[in-house]
Amino acid sequence: MTIGTHLDMFHGLPAHNFPGPDATTDDLPEPDSVAWRISSYMYDADEEWQKAISQFCAAVDTTRVRALIVGAWGEVFESGPSPIIEALLAARDRFPALRALFLGDIVMEECEISWINQTDVSPLLAGFQALEEFGVRGGSGLEFTALSHSALRTLVVETGGLPAEVVRGIGESDLPALEFLDLWLGTPEYGGDSETSDLEPILSGARLPRLRHLALRNSEMQDAVAAAVASAPVVERLEVLDLSMGVLTDEGAAALLSGQPLTHLRKLDLHHHYLSQAVEERVRQTLEAAGVQVDLDRDDADEDTDNNGTVWRYVAVGE
Structure with missing residues (x-):
């Protein structure tokens, strides 16, 4: 896609x-x-x-x-x-x-997402201190220097590969009003070199006291992200958790379900996934019975198998 x-x-x-x-x-x-x-x-x-x-x-x-x-x-x-x-x-x-x-x-x-040249976007937030919503598309050359912003409520970063330094910059920022955070982590092929350790400041929620919607999606390491989220302190205050558009398999879903309860969520978004039907059903039974809206649409999450028997799975948005 x-x-x-x-x-x-x-x-x-x-x-x-x-x-x-x-x-x-x-x-x-x-x-x-x-x-x-x-x-x-x-x-x-x-x-x-x-x-x-x-x-x-x-x-x-x-x-x-x-x-x-x-x-x-x-x-x-x-x-x-x-x-x-x-x-x-x-x-x-x-x-x-x-x-x-x-x-x-x-x-x-006009240009595929991973070919869009970006730059350090922090000066925009520093210069417009009344901004409540900021979004950026494209990860090549993207920078985000840690900052303080008291008004920002929504931050969206759409990439086919999100640099680890950007993830760390966001995690180290003081964003006391932020309610909605959406990061497309992407793949290493397009510059997405972050690891779950880079997400720890975000998952701790220490600088994000008002966060209610967290999306960590479009990731090749979606299983590892799900495992990290399973014990993340920030989850208990969320209304929406979005781990969609990535390479989420049974391993990641099992880790998510075996972690802290998610029954307080209003919505869990896992669309574009690679779960077996058995695990899909387990997710539904566990959460929908508690009133959680669960999105398990597969979209175009198809697997490819090469001549050596290797199975290839893809994020929703790469190039």
Whole structure:
């Protein structure tokens, strides 16, 4: 599976493309009624994203803008978004109402997820201290320096391979308001070199007192993640636990079920898995009887066997 469609909603608002330079801006929606997507691909091939944001600032009352989505900034597989970050930080005083920012709403036709060049995104959070929601797509070159942010409630990092340093940076950050954390850990082939030990600060929950939704997904080491989660202190305060999209087998599910009780959860999401029917049924019987919503949809989690008899299993989103 790859990402084939752009965000249609963000921060509870419908996404709206800011038109290119040849389009009329007379009938634009109210500034606070949509999540504005700004992409350089809507301009000439040589048009820089910074020119797009300049036109946006001239056409829209930015003091009322609540959510921004940064789309493709040109040849995203060749250069990262450092100039975009600089442009946003330079204009931050013009966005006093901004509460949500997504960096890299880029689909497969523009660039596969693991080929998107990223950079250190921490300056955006440091510069926009009122942000409540932040998302980023792409793991190549991605950095996240440990920081403190008192307003952030939602953090989403979508990758085909999440660097261990990013996992550690997030785990070492003080995020007292964070309620929703979604990390796509990915595979080593695409830079996902984290181990379960890197997740320990997150799983302890020490810096995440308000966390209610934890997603550690799209991982090749999903069995090890499930085993670590089984005894993680943070789990007792969760409402939703998401271990989907990865290579979860009977071993990981058994470790999860033999750990601390999960019957307090509102939802357990394990979709795209490699469980046997017997273990699927065990998960259902254990949790659905307690009122937990369990997602065990297999999606396209198919196994391949090579000529040597080796079984290959895949995460949902890799390249």
